[in-house]
Amino acid sequence: MDSSPSPSPVSGDDVGEVLLDWSETAARDLPWRGPDVDPWAVLVSEVMLQQTPVARVEPVWREWMARWPSPAALAAVSPAEVIRAWGKLGYPRRALRLRETAVALVERHQGAVPADVAALEALPGIGTYTARAVACFGHGQPQPVVDTNVRRVVARLVHGRAEAGTARTSDLADVAALAPAEPERAVRFSVAVMELGALVCVARTPRCAACPVREVCAWRLAGCPAPDGPARRVQKFAGTDRQVRGRLLDVLRAAEGPVPAPLLDEAWADAVQRSRCLDSLLVDGLVEQTPDGRFRLPA
DNA sequence: AAACCGTGGGC
């Protein structure tokens, strides 16, 4: 039979293959993607990447891998050391949970990172996304992986919506339906979809002209309709407890030893809010009080 | 289910 003279559009069946091909040249060469990266290194990267941009994670991740190349190594150090090494990645409870995860891996998994999704989800700070990412990228399992990028790609490509909206359990099945059957390709496909969302199918100004699947994108075919649902409101930061907690922790991170309360007073003027935030940091285990009443990162 | 948990860069 003669081949078709017109360029063949991307059919629904090979979206996965097209994304795979695209990612061969377009995907970033991130350090936690290398062939020599073990599951622990992947786990650490994934936790750091929770709500934190790649560029800020990279240098810290390299430092952590050099210092604590195994769960046992991290499990052996104090929370204070881990919190300091976390630096200003944000959401420092992640650092505590990462250390707790390291302890759990030593105690319950012989110091190794399990490949089982349920076992991973049982670890502190490891949820639906991170568990599958570790199983997939760390252990080579063909797991569907759904993060904010993938939710956005699925919303547009599959459902023709402009925005992802709230997470849906069906997202997992939606990506799985696009994935190649062959396990090794399915793993690379999971990387590819995330890359598409991170580089092309971005939130604010999608670069549709550069999209490898624009011809089959339900959102484009529908004429790129505007978002329909209620605009999700963005979290305030200035003046919130999050900012105050950050200020307080900043003082404690910088200090050599225990800090007397008056020094913390300088971090935030409002005494009521300051006190509330210090209490919450104590409850979270990010701060502890010495017998003489001073404050420090937990030894 | 919705609110909370840091921080900084881009537009």
Added chain:
DNA sequence: TGCCCAAGGTT
């Protein structure tokens, strides 16, 4: 400038 957003998880 102020808003939007970033490889989520927990409560």
